[in-house]
Amino acid sequence: MQQNKIPQATAKRLPLYYRFLNNLNQQGKKRVSSKELSEAVKVDSATIRRDFSYFGALGKKGYGYNVEYLLGFFRSTLDHHEVTEVALIGAGNLGTAFLKYSFLKNNNIRISKAFDADERKVGSDIDGVPIYHIDDLSEQLDGIRVAILTVPSTEAEVITENLVKEGINGILNFTPARITVPNHVRVHHIDLAVELQALVYFLKHYPLDKE
Amino acid sequence: MQQNKIPQATAKRLPLYYRFLNNLNQQGKKRVSSKELSEAVKVDSATIRRDFSYFGALGKKGYGYNVEYLLGFFRSTLDHHEVTEVALIGAGNLGTAFLKYSFLKNNNIRISKAFDADERKVGSDIDGVPIYHIDDLSEQLDGIRVAILTVPSTEAEVITENLVKEGINGILNFTPARITVPNHVRVHHIDLAVELQALVYFLKHYPLDKE
DNA sequence: TAAAAGTCGTGATATTTTTCACAATTAATT
């Protein structure tokens, strides 16, 4: 669908641009240059211009970008007029933090259902999000295509199989397990322990001054 | 310090390799090939061999890698014999989840102190980690060089300044704010809302089958 | 109105990362 010419690296930065444009818009700013944007999001200004250029000529030479126009453009590009429903699997420590956070305001994403195996949690809700039993995926998941996975890593593989069976095609996996999926399913890993360890590694092994 | 020849992309994968080698070792496995490892961590086997090769010839042709040897090697490379102490700033929803998680077992990282501005939290502890007042950074932080930032985004910039002043040189920033730091300080961003939105974007705009 | 300053869009170039593909070597098998 659409031009899949857009590099992945660019696609990953789009939500970031979008959020900052939103901020600017709320501050009443009318125009912005790639240089200003660069300082705010810490991405080289040439990279920003290049990123934008994949979508056509969105700016004006000598002027910069019109915030409102750009925002409108991104809104439709990011499908931001419609809310994306997401399921959360595993309402534990991490899962609960997500349930309490509103992705709706800035991101038009709503965690609308949670699933867990713990009988004490099933039937309750967290900040208005109902928790269902994991065995009821089939009945309750209907239509939802994206899942956040915050279960113990030992459960990840089996649960993933079920999620895929029920039509999920996007998984944000916080589990350390590297899950296997058919190739119509997209998995993004966020491995917090790895991130932390990588940071520590960089601190110890890379020159301190100058990047 | 050390050969900073190692590409960043490689460095980021090291903790991942390390964890899987640990698993294998615990399962009693004596040898492993780049092909097996590849299937487990979902990284191309040539990439794995290349990554390892930056540290010298760690394997044996026709045999593969000796798990124990490789593990020992990574242990010292990742400084895994000593525990890295980390401070958590902002014991809210996300912060609490981290405090309840043990990074010690697999990663030799310990969140040893937490800081918050909420008087009701200060003085208590979460899973044994004491919560101090953010104003007491100076007295309490001593020696800690790495911080996890999980405060409201509006506070991020000011707090960062203080952290830097107190000698922090690595920050894992979960705030949507893009913080500004002197260039001897390293910041890694984990922007959960962006990750989620990027996943949704990929699902809608990239071909479903094949990659 | 003319000159100066600012800024985009992009060809060209540089850098980084990934992958291919194979000689060299080891282990396993017959």
Place this chain on the structure above:
DNA sequence: AATTAATTGTGAAAAATATCACGACTTTTA
């Protein structure tokens, strides 16, 4: 002992990403 199968380490190529640098155009200033 000889043959076959497995697997590394790496030169070379490819792919992806980032940056430079400048012509073209717009806005601002004088």
